Amino acid sequence: MKIFISAGEPSGDLHAANLIHAIRERAPDAEFVGFGGPKMTEAGATLLYPLVNLAIMWFLSVFLNIATFLRLLAQADRYFRDEKPDAVVLVDYPGFNWWIARKAHARGVPVFYFVPPQLWAWAGWRVEKVRRFVDMVLCSLPFEPAWYRERGYPNAVHVGHPYFDELCERDLDEKFTTSQEALGRPLLAILPGSRTLELKRNLPILARAAAKLTRSRPDVRFAVACLHEKHRTLSESILADALADAAVDGLPSPDLEVFAGRTPELIRVADVAWSVSGSVSLELMMEALPTVILYKVRPIDLVIARPFIKAKYITLVNLLADSELMPEYLTSKDVSDDLVGHAEKWLGDPEAMARTTADLAALRYTAARPGATSRAAEAILARLRGPAPDDAAYRGPHSRAVSLESVEDPGAA
CATH class of the missing domain: 3.40.50.2000 (Glycogen Phosphorylase B;)
Structure with missing residues (x-):
């Protein structure tokens, strides 16, 4: 199993690294490649580019770095074409990651969004991109799945915020x-x-x-x-x-x-x-x-x-x-x-x-409920391995399906 991960900020790099560990606990043969930072490298991922070095904000900063972003997007597209990974996992970093999702979808690669951007806060119209390009949204906040469902996207599940996992395991x-x-x-x-x-x-x-x-x-x-x-x-x-x-x-x-x-x-x-x-x-x-x-x-x-x-x-x-x-x-x-x-x-x-x-x-x-990273790993693997024939499932942009009932929702209690 080969998974491409794209994380563009220090916090996303840490979340991605912990997700790598969680997936490997359940699928020891999984390989990870992508864009990120030192935490992903420490977790065993092959880094194609240190994207956390481009943790930038606002329009002018993006414009000044547009050539780099276009080069990385082309590199990712070639990777999707030549290596055919089993999945792409995006971690926050909206803007560039939408383009990664678009390229992966065009190559038939399932796309997961872990720690998704807060579209409900500032960019509700972008839910159309989620519907078109993202197979599953792994929501951090308990009200997010309902927000997506109200806008015609059923493939969202609340796993919790991975930051709480990191805080519980941190040694001072x-x-x-x-x-x-x-x-x-x-x-x-x-x-x-x-x-x-x-x-x-x-x-x-x-x-x-x-x-x-x-x-x-x-x-x-x-x-x-x-x-x-x-x-x-x-x-x-x-x-x-x-x-x-x-x-x-x-x-x-x-x-x-x-x-x-x-x-x-x-x-x-x-x-x-x-x-x-x-x-x-x-x-x-x-x-x-x-x-x-x-x-x-x-x-x-x-x-x-x-x-x-x-x-x-x-x-x-x-x-x-x-x-x-x-x-x-x-x-x-x-x-x-x-x-x-x-x-x-x-x-x-x-x-x-x-x-x-x-x-x-x-x-x-x-x-502050821990376990988000484990729940996200289980949801991704369940989707990739496919449901049992009699599972109640939904379908995303691609052909496989996953049963949300198999993924614990911490917000359901």
Whole structure:
């Protein structure tokens, strides 16, 4: 069995690697090839291109890299033609992955979407592409299958979010967390995002907010959690410029340190957090950490995006709760005062802190169900191996069928 996987972001690379392990547990002879990152390579996949290096956002960035995307698309198409894989698995990364789906479908290769893009939030019209090119959608959120069914696509099953699997299996560096706790002062974790552009756009506001909070709470220290050393170097440069500007305005210098590869540990020991929007919000929920969510964009990008945004919230935690448990700001403005206000409230009012923590813990109890990766692996293999003759099944764009009744739905309880 040969499976092609396409993942274009660090989080998708991790989800894909875990899916590889889960499929291999059930099908030891399975081979994996595709686009992704180092986690997929560590899991034993043959990487045709490190697509995570192109974890980019917005229209201009895509345009500037169009030649690379076209070359990769042609490479994938040749692979589908010559190697005839048994399946293609797409992991998030909408845009490019739609074209991969189109090419695979044209070559008669079944297509699965694991951790699908949130079409219900901003691009509902793209469900037509799902109907045409995707054999099965392995949904992360419990309300997604019904949304697809209402739009004429029955081949969606809720497997859960794989991020919860990773969090349950993660080992923390206890020596590091102990050393941080021993400092004995309130800690505010700053999570500036996993993409370079996110750092460049959001970190200046987060740095200014840190300087402003230091003015009213000089006892608070700050820890910036970066994905890797390259981002750490970039963050230190951005912070130096931003804090120099803040000093010109008379703001004090915050007690701030930048870390690489310490995000889980810093979330564990922090008292509050400021975070760029992303799947990390699920980790923040797991730790019941009071958090403000920021997503800074250019004014023109916000103008273009606003008409397409259909969801009530941009944060996964708030979507799961159907309530703004994490105050969120999708903005083109400097909202550093708002960030400071929330932090001051939580740090200065134990009852407010306790209420927010309790709300997040309650949501964790109902929403954070592990096992998504295993359920996804079982669904993919069931589809590829085919149902028993008397199974109740549905059919996707290709000829084989799979019984959804054979795949446990964690949202059915």
